[in-house]
Amino acid sequence: MEFINRDKTSLVVVDMQEKLIPAIPKGPRAKVIKNSQILIETANTLGMPIVATEQYPKGLGPTVEEISSSVGDGFSPIEKLSFSCARSDEFKSAIKNTGRPDVLICGIETHVCVLQTVIDLMNDGHTVYVPADAVASRRELDWSTGLKFAEKAGAVVGTTETFFFQLLERAGTDEFKKLVKLVK
Numbered sequence: 751m752e753f754i755n756r757d758k759t760s761l762v763v764v765d766m767q768e769k770l771i772p773a774i775p776k777g778p779r780a781k782v783i784k785n786s787q788i789l790i791e792t793a794n795t796l797g798m799p800i801v802a803t804e805q806y807p808k809g810l811g812p813t814v815e816e817i818s819s820s821v822g823d824g825f826s827p828i829e830k831l832s833f834s835c836a837r838s839d840e841f842k843s844a845i846k847n848t849g850r851p852d853v854l855i856c857g858i859e860t861h862v863c864v865l866q867t868v869i870d871l872m873n874d875g876h877t878v879y880v881p882a883d884a885v886a887s888r889r890e891l892d893w894s895t896g897l898k899f900a901e902k903a904g905a906v907v908g909t910t911e912t913f914f915f916q917l918l919e920r921a922g923t924d925e926f927k928k929l930v931k932l933v934k
Contacts, residue, residue: 751906752877753916754852754854754879754906754913754916754917755852755916755917756796756797756798756917756919757850758850758851758852759798759850759852759853759854759879759917760793760798760799760800760801760845760848760850760852760853760854761789761790761793761798761799761800761801761853761854761855761856762800762801762802762803762835762845762853762854762855762856762857762867763786763789763790763800763801763802763803763813763817763821763856763857764802764803764835764855764856764857764858764863764864764867765803765804765805765810765857765858765859765863766782766783766786766802766813766814766817766857766858767804767805767807767810767811767812767813767814768810768811768812768813768814769809769810769811770805770810770811770858770859771783771814771858773888774858774859774886774887774888775888778886778887778890778893779886781883781884781886782856782857782858782883782884782885782886783814783816783817785856785881785883785884785910786817786820786856786857786884787816787817787820787932788884788910788914788932788933789854789856789881789884789910789913789914790817790820790821791820791929791932792914792917792918792929792932793854794821794822795925795928795929796917796918796925798850798854798917799848799850800821801828801841801844801845801848802817802818802821802825802826802827802828803827803828803829803830803835803838803841803857803863804827804828804829804830805830805831805833805863806829806830806831807827807829812827813825813827828840828841828844833862833863833866834863834866834867834869834870835863835867835870836866836867836870836871836874837866837870842874845871845876851875851876851877852876852877852878852879853871853876853877853878853879854878854879854881854913855867855868855871855878855879855880855885856881856884856885857884857885858885858886858887859885859886859887859888859892859893859896860885860886860887860892860893860896860897860900861887861892861893861895861896861899862887862896864880864885864896864900865896865899865900868880868900868903868905869900869903872903872904872905877906878900878904878905878906879905879906879907879908879913880897880900880901880905880906880907880908881907881908881909881910881912881913882897882907882908882909883909883910884910885897910933911933914929914932914933
């Protein structure tokens with residue numbers, strides 16, 4: 751097993767939408783938003799590509815402001831109907847165009863869109879990293895079962911801080927000094 755590597759990894763933000771987020775219980779909801787923002791800021795600072803999706807935005811609304819504004823200018827989520835992002839041709843093309851074999855994934859729901867995306871990405875030859883505290887489901891059993899399923903399928907499951915510090919690699923850099931405040 752290798753550590754996650756900033757030069758080989760893109761970040762995927764799955765379905766963090768206005769009508770889905772309120773269905774997540776308050777504690778996990780706050781955690782998934784905060785940790786997704788940490789991952790987005792880290793990706794932006796380290797020059798990692800970010801690909802975001804929205805499940806049927808006509809019915810489920812756009813991405814929540816906290817996430818879309820974190821991604822910044824040029825935020826352009828990929829609309830999809832399939833639960834797995836990787837079953838969207840536009841998503842597959844976006845991932846291919848990053849030129850990176852590894853994917854760090856955050857979003858909702860763990861046991862549906864996140865899990866199906868993880869499995870399809872791995873079947874397409876990608877290494878996939880899932881921070882357990884940056885994904886959420888409406889019910890704790892679905893969240894924990896989705897994580898177990900992803901890990902059994904071969905995904906690397908960790909935490910936001912685990913992957914954050916692996917991506918930074920060392921203290922003392924300008925990147926470290928800028929980002930470390932996010933996890934204090």
